[in-house]
Amino acid sequence: MTEENIIEVREVTKTFGNYLAVDHLSMDVKRGEIVVLLGRTGAGKSTVLNLIMGTTCPNKGEIKVAGFDPYASFKSLKGRLSVSFQTDRLLPWRTAIENVELGLLILGKSKAQAKASAREWLARVRLDGAEDKYIHELSGGMRQRVSLARALAIDPEIVFLDESFSQLDHVTSKTLRSDFLQIAKEFRKTCVLITHRIDDALEMGDRALVLSPPARVALEVRIDDRARSDPRTIADLHDQIASAMGAERPTEH
Numbered sequence: 001m002t003e004e005n006i007i008e009v010r011e012v013t014k015t016f017g018n019y020l021a022v023d024h025l026s027m028d029v030k031r032g033e034i035v036v037l038l039g040r041t042g043a044g045k046s047t048v049l050n051l052i053m054g055t056t057c058p059n060k061g062e063i064k065v066a067g068f069d070p071y072a073s074f075k076s077l078k079g080r081l082s083v084s085f086q087t088d089r090l091l092p093w094r095t096a097i098e099n100v101e102l103g104l105l106i107l108g109k110s111k112a113q114a115k116a117s118a119r120e121w122l123a124r125v126r127l128d129g130a131e132d133k134y135i136h137e138l139s140g141g142m143r144q145r146v147s148l149a150r151a152l153a154i155d156p157e158i159v160f161l162d163e164s165f166s167q168l169d170h171v172t173s174k175t176l177r178s179d180f181l182q183i184a185k186e187f188r189k190t191c192v193l194i195t196h197r198i199d200d201a202l203e204m205g206d207r208a209l210v211l212s213p214p215a216r217v218a219l220e221v222r223i224d225d226r227a228r229s230d231p232r233t234i235a236d237l238h239d240q241i242a243s244a245m246g247a248e249r250p251t252e253h
């Protein structure tokens with residue numbers, strides 16, 4: 001494991017029964033980097049995420065996250081990784097602030113500390129004023145913001161987002177993506193983002209990996225601000241990714 005790589009995946013294979021879901025996958029993520037995993041449905045994106053988070057174990061190969069085997073040393077990574085999903089997975093009988101506090105309380109923070117951090121993080125995702133609302137009183141976009149605040153509040157080294165912006169309308173999704181990106185950069189979070197939308201990847205990623213089933217890297221592209229500011233480069237990257245994703249037309253909005 002090099003000093004710089006916080007995630008290393010080496011020749012990993014994962015099968016479910018006879019089904020080969022991940023085939024000799026190798027990939028690295030550097031500290032502070034935002035890597036986007038793209039691929040059409042069934043490409044194995046969520047399976048790769050589960051392998052990196054240590055919620056499932058590989059059949060073959062090696063994975064290291066912050067120096068640990070994430071499956072074998074699952075508890076060592078407690079509090080160092082966090083995840084937000086396509087659906088917000090919030091607890092309906094707790095308010096926004098109580099949902100954000102929860103992870104902090106589990107990690108042993110005092111009630112006062114947890115409340116103060118939760119309040120701070122809700123403000124960072126622009127939810128000040130909504131702290132005491134119950135989940136059913138919030139819009140889908142606001143719920144997703146609570147979910148992001150909950151993921152960030154524990155100050156994890158790595159944030160995983162699995163299609164966190166996919167269920168929102170285009171405008172809500174765009175503002176949330178740009179808010180998240182700004183926070184991720186400001187706090188130098190390492191992020192692994194999963195999406196099937198090429199535009200999201202081009203907007204957010206330092207690097208995008210296109211997975212094709214069974215999960216292996218079909219294409220890797222680097223994206224920097226210079227590329228982002230040049231419409232022709234972006235259009236070219238878009239075409240490369242679309243063709244690596246294969247025949248299925250990617251959904252844009």
Ligand SMILES: Nc1ncnc2c1ncn2[C@@H]1O[C@H](COP(=O)(O)OP(=O)(O)OP(=O)(O)O)[C@@H](O)[C@H]1O
Pocket residue numbers: 016019021039040041042043044045046047048196
């Ligand atoms: N626990 C499991 N048991 C059996 N098969 C599984 C399991 N998890 C995933 N698979 C299979 O592995 C393949 C990859 O699934 P995965 O959920 O990783 O895809 P994905 O790229 O995240 O797709 P989507 O974009 O639809 O979320 C699929 O064919 C899926 O049916």
Ligand SMILES: [Mg+2]
Pocket residue numbers: 045046047162
């Ligand atoms: Mg998935």
